[in-house]
Amino acid sequence: MSSSAETGMLALDVGSSRVKIGWYPPNVACLSPSQPGALPIVAPSLPLPDPAFAVTHRDRPRDELSQKIRQGIDPFPWQRAHCYVASVYPEVDSIVENILGDQTCFLAHTDLALEIRVDQPDRVGIDRLLSVVAANRLRRPGQEAIVVSVGTAITVNFISADGAFEGGAILPGLGISAASLNAGTSTLPHLSTASIEAPPEPVGKSTSAAIQAGLFWGAIGAIRQVSHRQRQVSSGQTKKEISRQMFATGGDARLLVDHLGIDGSPAKYIPHLVLAGIAITAEELR
Structure with a gap:
């Protein structure tokens, strides 16, 4: 079968609230060269979707969701392309598979070129792992890194100096926190993160x-504290100071990124880190 660089590739990141979809046209699915970019937004050496869009699936009827996804991908010749899916929301998987048919390839942790140093690798969200796969393309050799994803949940994931996923922390995202305040009290209003x-x-x-x-400041403080503690644990194990990098992604990351960083360096905002991880993995599997 031909490679995705020849036929194009459709990448789907099925998250807890949205389906993020990226199209990689033929002969453009290869890695883009690194370009200098102004921080905190970076132009990385990553496969860049052209274009990328998102469809909200939470609380949406199945037929309507299916129609929205079909409408979104119809402009692309995906029927002749490879279609790779990373999902942490099984309820949507059957909809995606029904649309894409036999071309559907659901990625698992065993498909990734990544060492996963946790107790139950199969229980880790595939989106967390793929973000690490992509961050390893950006991480300076021999340096540790932290990947912060700010979406329905906030995850703070630690990458070792040799590129392994070491685990991390999971906490409520801005939307969940806002909804909990409203649901758990009698007078506090529900605020949208928008x-x-x-x-x-x-x-x-x-x-x-x-x-x-x-x-806002609670999320900033939590991320800073968790990353600081992760840094302390790592420094205690290595017995030496190691410079680290921080990458931020996810729907709400742009709100917070200006206030995040580590070891004196600002966090770098990468809009489609999971989609890039899917594309990298797809190329390695071909």
């Missing part, structure tokens, strides 16, 4: 402003 357009004042002058401040 209402947070800029870093809010830490001293909120209204209930809504106070919730925005808590959501």
Whole structure:
């Protein structure tokens, strides 16, 4: 069978709330060269989808979701392409498979060129692992890195100096935290994360402003503290100081990235890190 560089490739990242879809046209599915970019947004040596889009699946009827996905991919000649899927939401898998048919290839942790140093590798979200696969293309050789994904959940994942996934931390995302405040109290309103357009004042002058401040600065503080603790654990094991990098991805990462970093370096924002990991893995499997 021909390679994805010859036929194109469709990559689907089925997350907890959205299906992210990236199209890699024929002869463009190869790695793009590294270009200098202004931080915190970086132009990396990664497979870049052209284009990429997302479809919300949470609370959407199956027929409507299927129609939205079909409408999104119809402009591309995906019927002749390879289709790779990374999913952490099994309820959507049958919809995707029904659309893509025999071309569907669901990725598992055993497909990845990645050492996974945790107790149950098969229980780790494939999106977390693929983000590490992609980050390893950006990570400076011999240096540790942290990948922060800010979506439905926030994950802080640690990469060893030799490129292994060492595990990490999982905490509620901004949306889940906002919904929990509303559901668990009698008077606090439910705020959409879309209402947070800029870093809010830490001293909120209204209930809504106070919730925005808590959501935003609470997430920043949690990520900083977890990454700091991970750094301490690593330094204690290696008995030496190692410079590290931080990469941020996910739907809400752009909100937070200006306030994140490690070892004096700002975090680099990578919009489609999981899709890039899918593309890298697909090329290695061909």
